[in-house]
Amino acid sequence: MEPLKVGLIGLGTVASGVAAVLTKNREEIARRITRTPIIEKVFVRSLERDNPYDLNMTTSIADITDHPEIDIVIELIGGIEPALTYIKSALSHGKSVITANKELIALHGNELLQLAKENGVFLRFEASVAGGIPILKLLREGLSANEIDTVMGIINGTSNYILTEMSHKGVDFDQCLKEAQAHGYAEADPTFDIKGIDAAHKLTILAATAFGMPLNFENLYIEGIDTITAEDIAITQEEGYTIKHLGIARKSKQGVELRVHPTLLSKDHQLAQVDGVLNGVYVAGNAVGEQFYSGRGAGSEATASAVIADLIEIIQNKSRNHSAPALGFLEENLQELPTLPAKAFSSRYYLSFKYSDNLMSNSITEALKKVLLDAEIRAEKIKVYDQYQQVILFLEKTVQENVENIINNAMLIKGIEDSKFIRVE
Amino acid sequence: MEPLKVGLIGLGTVASGVAAVLTKNREEIARRITRTPIIEKVFVRSLERDNPYDLNMTTSIADITDHPEIDIVIELIGGIEPALTYIKSALSHGKSVITANKELIALHGNELLQLAKENGVFLRFEASVAGGIPILKLLREGLSANEIDTVMGIINGTSNYILTEMSHKGVDFDQCLKEAQAHGYAEADPTFDIKGIDAAHKLTILAATAFGMPLNFENLYIEGIDTITAEDIAITQEEGYTIKHLGIARKSKQGVELRVHPTLLSKDHQLAQVDGVLNGVYVAGNAVGEQFYSGRGAGSEATASAVIADLIEIIQNKSRNHSAPALGFLEENLQELPTLPAKAFSSRYYLSFKYSDNLMSNSITEALKKVLLDAEIRAEKIKVYDQYQQVILFLEKTVQENVENIINNAMLIKGIEDSKFIRVE
Numbered sequence: 019m020e021p022l023k024v025g026l027i028g029l030g031t032v033a034s035g036v037a038a039v040l041t042k043n044r045e046e047i048a049r050r051i052t053r054t055p056i057i058e059k060v061f062v063r064s065l066e067r068d069n070p071y072d073l074n075m076t077t078s079i080a081d082i083t084d085h086p087e088i089d090i091v092i093e094l095i096g097g098i099e100p101a102l103t104y105i106k107s108a109l110s111h112g113k114s115v116i117t118a119n120k121e122l123i124a125l126h127g128n129e130l131l132q133l134a135k136e137n138g139v140f141l142r143f144e145a146s147v148a149g150g151i152p153i154l155k156l157l158r159e160g161l162s163a164n165e166i167d168t169v170m171g172i173i174n175g176t177s178n179y180i181l182t183e184m185s186h187k188g189v190d191f192d193q194c195l196k197e198a199q200a201h202g203y204a205e206a207d208p209t210f211d212i213k214g215i216d217a218a219h220k221l222t223i224l225a226a227t228a229f230g231m232p233l234n235f236e237n238l239y240i241e242g243i244d245t246i247t248a249e250d251i252a253i254t255q256e257e258g259y260t261i262k263h264l265g266i267a268r269k270s271k272q273g274v275e276l277r278v279h280p281t282l283l284s285k286d287h288q289l290a291q292v293d294g295v296l297n298g299v300y301v302a303g304n305a306v307g308e309q310f311y312s313g314r315g316a317g318s319e320a321t322a323s324a325v326i327a328d329l330i331e332i333i334q335n336k337s338r339n340h341s342a343p344a345l346g347f348l349e350e351n352l353q354e355l356p357t358l359p360a361k362a363f364s365s366r367y368y369l370s371f372k373y374s375d376n377l378m379s380n381s382i383t384e385a386l387k388k389v390l391l392d393a394e395i396r397a398e399k400i401k402v403y404d405q406y407q408q409v410i411l412f413l414e415k416t417v418q419e420n421v422e423n424i425i426n427n428a429m430l431i432k433g434i435e436d437s438k439f440i441r442v443e
Numbered sequence: 444m445e446p447l448k449v450g451l452i453g454l455g456t457v458a459s460g461v462a463a464v465l466t467k468n469r470e471e472i473a474r475r476i477t478r479t480p481i482i483e484k485v486f487v488r489s490l491e492r493d494n495p496y497d498l499n500m501t502t503s504i505a506d507i508t509d510h511p512e513i514d515i516v517i518e519l520i521g522g523i524e525p526a527l528t529y530i531k532s533a534l535s536h537g538k539s540v541i542t543a544n545k546e547l548i549a550l551h552g553n554e555l556l557q558l559a560k561e562n563g564v565f566l567r568f569e570a571s572v573a574g575g576i577p578i579l580k581l582l583r584e585g586l587s588a589n590e591i592d593t594v595m596g597i598i599n600g601t602s603n604y605i606l607t608e609m610s611h612k613g614v615d616f617d618q619c620l621k622e623a624q625a626h627g628y629a630e631a632d633p634t635f636d637i638k639g640i641d642a643a644h645k646l647t648i649l650a651a652t653a654f655g656m657p658l659n660f661e662n663l664y665i666e667g668i669d670t671i672t673a674e675d676i677a678i679t680q681e682e683g684y685t686i687k688h689l690g691i692a693r694k695s696k697q698g699v700e701l702r703v704h705p706t707l708l709s710k711d712h713q714l715a716q717v718d719g720v721l722n723g724v725y726v727a728g729n730a731v732g733e734q735f736y737s738g739r740g741a742g743s744e745a746t747a748s749a750v751i752a753d754l755i756e757i758i759q760n761k762s763r764n765h766s767a768p769a770l771g772f773l774e775e776n777l778q779e780l781p782t783l784p785a786k787a788f789s790s791r792y793y794l795s796f797k798y799s800d801n802l803m804s805n806s807i808t809e810a811l812k813k814v815l816l817d818a819e820i821r822a823e824k825i826k827v828y829d830q831y832q833q834v835i836l837f838l839e840k841t842v843q844e845n846v847e848n849i850i851n852n853a854m855l856i857k858g859i860e861d862s863k864f865i866r867v868e
Contacts, residue, residue, distance in 0.1 A: 039588055039730045046590045049655050049776035050768070144585075150731035152585025159584075160569075160577025163464055163751030165471045230474050288737070291713070305464045305748040306575035309738035312713070313731060323730040326588030331767070340765030342756070343475070351474035 019048065022333055023058040025082035025113075027104055028095035029073070032118055032145070033060065035322030036092065037071035047326070051333045055326075058088055061104075083107040090140075090332060092325060093117040102126055109133045109141065114338075116328045118145035118321055121210075124219035127226070127233040135349055140338050142328035147220040148173055148297045150320030151313040152327060157227045157301065158346030164303025166228040170266045170443070171299035172292050173220045175315040176211035177243045177263040179203045181251075181280075182293045185260065190248045203295055213242035214263065214278040221265035225276050228301070229269050229355060230347035234276070237357035241279035249406045250440070254282055254368065257399075257410070260290040261440065273356035275363055282368050282442040288312075361419035366398075366442035369411040369425065371434045376404055378433040383409055385431040393424050412442065444473065447758055448483035450507035450538075452529055453520035454498070457543055457570070458485065460747030461517065462496035472751070476758045480751075483513055486529075508532040515565075515757060517750060518542040527551055534558045534566065539763075541753045543570035543746055546635075549644035552651070552658040560774055565763050567753035572645040573598055573722045575745030576738040577752060582652045582726065583771035589728025591653040594692045595868070596724035597717045598645045600740040601636035602668045602688040604628045606676075606705075607718045610685065615673045628720055638667035639688065639703040646690035650701050653726070654694050654780060655772035659701070662782035666704035674831045675865070679707055679793065682824075682835070685715040686865065698781035700788055707793050707867040713737075786844035791823075791867035794836040794850065796859045801829055803858040808834055810856040818849050837867065 026033050037057060040047070048054060060073045061082045069075060076082065082091055083104055091108040093115060095101050101122050108115050110133065117123065123130070123143050134141035144154050148171065157166065172178050176198060183194040195212065198204035210216040222235045243263050254261055259282040268275040283290040288310045292298030297315025302308050314320035335341035343349060373382055379402045386409060390397055398412040413421065418441075425437050451458050462482060465472070473479060485498045486507045494500060501507070507516055508529055516533040518540060520526050526547050533540050535558065542548065548555070548568050559566035569579050573596065582591065597603050601623060608619040620637065623629035635641040647660045668688050679686055684707040693700045708715040713735045717723030722740025727733050739745035760766035768774060798807055804827045811834060815822050823837040838846065843866075850862050 035730075043588060043590050043730065046655070047588065049772045049778070050587055052773070150728075151734060152581060155580065155585045156577060159756060160580045160752055161748065162475055162755045163468060163472065163748045165468050230471070286716075288716075291711075291716075303748065305460075305468065305744040305751075307739045307742075307745055309576060309736070311734070311736050313734035317732075319730040320732055323586065323588045323728065326730075327585055330587045331584060334767050335760065335765050337765065340760050340762065342759050347474045348477070353474070 019052060019054045021056040022053040022090065023088045024055050024329065025085055025088040025091045026057055026060040026073070027079070027082055027091065027093045029060050029062050029067070030094060031318045032321045032325065033094045034070065035318030036325050037073060039319055039322045039326055041071065047330065050330055053333050055329055055333065059085065079104055079107070083113065084111050088113060090114045090116065090329060093119060096121070098122055098125065105130060106133060109137050109139060112137050112139060114140035114332050116142045116325055118143070118325060120146040120216065120219040120223060124222035124233055124235045127223070131344055131349060138338060140332050140341070141344055142332065143223065144328050145321045145324035147223050148299060149315040149317065150323045151297060151299060151311050151315070152324065153224065153299050153311060154227050156311065157224070159342050161301065161303050161306055162346060164305045166269070166301060166303045168268045168302040169224045169228045169299065170264055170289070172262055172289055172297055173265050173299070173315065174211055174217040174263060175295035175297060176204045176208065177217065178292065179295045180212070181243055181246065181261055181263060184246070184248060184251050185255065188248055188252065191244060191246060212244050214240045217263065217265045217278045221267055221276060221278055224265065225267035225274065227345050228267060229274060230345065230352055231274070231355045232352050234357065237276060239277040239279070239360045243280055246280050249408070250370070250438070253370065253403055253406060253408065253410060258285055259283060260285055262289055264289070264443070269355070272362070273358045275358050277360070277363060280440055282440055287443070361417065361422065363418040363441070364415060366415050367413040367421045368440045368442050369413065369421070370438050371409045371428060372436040373407050373409070373433045374435055375433060376407065379404065379409060382431055382433050386411065386428055389424055389427045393420060395420055395424060444477060444479045446481040447478040447515065448513045449480050449754065450510055450513040450516045451482055451485040451498070452507055452516065452518045454485050454487050454492070455519060456743045457746045457750065458519045459495065460743030461750050462498060464744055464747045464751055466496065472755065475755055478758050480754055480758065484510065504529055504532070508538065509536050513538060515539045515541065515754060518544060521546070523547055523550065530555060531558060534562050534564060537562050537564060539565035539757050541567045541750055543568070543750060545571040545641065545644040545648060549647035549658055549660045552648070556769055556774060559769070563763060565757050565766070566769055567757065568648065569753050570746045570749035572648050573724060574740040574742060575748045576722060576724060576736050576740070577749065578649065578724050578736060579652050581736065582649070584767050586726065586728050586731055587771060589730045591726060591728045592694050593727040594649045594653045594724065595714070596690055597687055597714055597722055598690050598724070598740065599636055599642040599688060600720035600722060601629045601633065602642065603717065604720045605637070606668055606671065606686055606688060609671070609673060609676050610680065613673055613677065616669060616671060637669050639665045642688065642690045642703045646692055646701060646703055649690065650692035650699065652770050653692060654699060655770065655777055656699070656780045657777050659782065662701060664702040664704070664785045668705055671705050674833070675795070675863070678795065678828055678831060678833065678835060683710055684708060685710055687714055689714070689868070694780070697787070698783045700783050702785070702788060705865055707865055712868070786842065786847065788843045788866070789840060791840050792838040792846045793865045793867050794838065794846070795863050796834045796853060797861040798832050798834070798858045799860055800858060801832060804829065804834060807856055807858050811836065811853055814849055814852045818845060820845055820849060
């Protein structure tokens with residue numbers, strides 16, 4: 019079989035996974051395609067490093083992006099720069115590019131897709147979202163007959179691991195974060211994961227692929243998990259809910275909601291059962307109805323599985339003119355859709371109000387009922403948790419603007435010291 | 444946009460779904476492709492019939508399979524003949540074919556794939572398995588970097604509906620079947636569904652796509668759900684299990700297990716929670732780990748979603764030489780794998796023994812323990828259900844041959860009148 023020469027940028031966890039999977043599944047992969055992928059060279063910052071797969075290392079990026087025999091470049095260093103410059107260079111030199119870099123695709127994907135088109139090459143990024151779950155292929159091809167109206171999922175394994183541990187052990191966020199760091203499930207600087215930024219990058223890519231819109235990170239609403247307390251988890255568990263950090267993309271006639279935040283899910287919701295570092299994605303399409311997918315969202319070989327699937331697809335399709343467009347829709351047919359502001363987000367809501375004096379819980383409850391009456395919003399439930407000094411409410415479906423007004427008015431009630439709301443799906 | 448002319452064979456439920464989805468999602472689909480699919484003609488047995496989408500009907504099959512302007516033929520009549528003859532004719536006339544016909548693909552797929560190859564056209568059948576879940580695309584493309592070792596799923600909605608109703612209502616098989624027929628979830632002749640034959644057709648296609656082997660229906664082991672009683676369900680529910688009808692394809696060094704039968708699943712198993720007419724599929728690959736997918740397994744528009752996804756893919760890829768092979772592996776690289784006989788199936792097992800006289804339950808239990816001791820097989824649990832006059836056992840993982848020996852010896856025990864085993868996953 020004629021070899022197909024591939025250049026790797028980076029030799030970290032995922033790159034090692036790519037080398038490992040290409041090695042162990044060499045025969046199985048060879049049964050699928052007429053050309054054998056060979057890692058011709060790998061770009062590293064320093065040659066003084068481990069090289070367990072005995073790859074041909076270089077510290078010159080041009081050896082990859084401008085190599086005359088390399089057809090496909092796989093970028094696995096992450097972050098914006100120098101990855102952006104490297105990918106632009108590879109595309110400009112007529113090489114197809116595969117990347118797992120969600121941040122780069124979310125922020126610069128439109129520009130890179132345009133460059134890939136101008137150069138007649140592929141740009142693929144299945145590994146950027148939900149690791150081993152082929153969710154982009156599903157949206158782009160498997161469900162291509164549908165108008166998709168919802169994509170909703172657990173797409174950050176670190177947050178999900180921390181929330182799962184908090185739920186199972188009843189301990190607070192800080193302690194779980196430390197444990198996650200000790201286990202290698204959270205970075206030394208966990209900001210992107212726990213603040214929801216990583217999930218937001220991935221949701222940007224999911225929404226573009228589901229709805230056929232340009233990648234639009236700017237208008238995304240983002241909350242992390244760092245505001246969730248052990249008390250929130252204890253109370254909502256007692257109410258029959260699990261708190262999960264979700265990315266939600268929803269299309270309606272008014273526009274698209276693009277949001278990332280902690281969410282209450284009924285315990286029998288399929289996403290509520292996606293625990294630990296797993297990812298899960300729910301999709302609703304207007305022909306197929308509801309679908310659900312789960313699997314590993316990260317890890318060396320699971321992510322490599324997505325990278326190599328892109329590689330096999332490029333080898334099979336041979337030309338971008340014989341394949342599905344990267345976002346599933348022809349670039350010239352992507353449609354800008356208005357993104358709704360947070361105050362327009364519609365869902366059920368969970369509210370909790372802290373008070374300092376247990377003797378006041380009855381009067382606070384009555385005052386809260388009056389606030390709801392004035393707002394003409396119905397509470398499905400109002401309940402006092404004396405042990406946590408909280409009154410909690412479940413509101414019927416409404417827009418967030420109404421919830422914010424209720425909270426503003428409730429904060430004027432004597433004895434209420436703090437408030438919080440969490441959206442309910 | 445240049446039209447692409449499609450011919451339909453059949454105008455039943457799925458064909459109406461295809462017309463409906465092509466109509467309602469016309470604009471969304473047009474954003475994906477450079478040619479517009481147009482249903483040029485539909486083959487029907489009689490022109491005296493409803494035609495809600497005002498399609499151009501014909502009773503001459505040659506108007507479809509030998510139409511000079513039709514590029515793609517969609518076969519939706521089901522069954523072997525005349526579908527086989529029609530599809531062969533279409534392929535021979537150089538037309539790509541899409542079908543939802545699992546029986547035909549399971550039994551004649553090898554021959555049809557060869558014919559498609561000789562004529563340089565596509566043969567696609569995503570809709571043949573698990574309705575709207577793009578499971579073939581997942582196995583063929585999304586997980587193409589993996590060596591797949593297990594595909595296991597609920598792939599017959601009728602059986603799953605009946606088992607779900609039996610579980611929820613505690614009623615017997617016959618009554619649930621009648622209700623399923625009344626609701627339109629089971630055919631007047633339900634044999635293919637309740638005897639496991641439909642699931643076996645689908646498993647044949649799943650196994651070929653997962654393992655890269657020719658379609659092999661002959662060696663499949665098949666049990667239906669018609670032997671499951673309300674008592675079986677009541678007892679196993681009390682033991683923490685749900686009975687599901689599964690198709691299981693598993694590859695090991697010894698060969699492949701291809702089997703369709705009722706199975707006990709722990710209640711927290713993802714497949715245990717796939718209820719009613721839904722389908723669910725579990726896949727394990729050696730890079731990606733475990734994945735799970737669920738969604739509608741049948742229905743007009745869900746099945747049409749899969750048919751139209753195939754259609755869009757053919758339009759995008761343009762030529763079979765620029766696409767993944769139909770089974771994911773190049774036809775010349777499919778490998779015959781030895782299929783293991785039922786006696787070699789390895790799993791945990793649930794056994795139940797009926798007796799007529801409650802006074803005997805202790806002596807029967809002791810005698811059963813002796814049988815196990817002689818066989819050197821450990822029971823994880825032995826329990827008497829007086830109210831059902833049954834002793835039940837859970838055996839540790841073993842091969843079915845041992846289970847059959849144990850049952851043969853147990854049937855010699857005085858007082859045991861009947862026996863049954865169900866595999867446990």
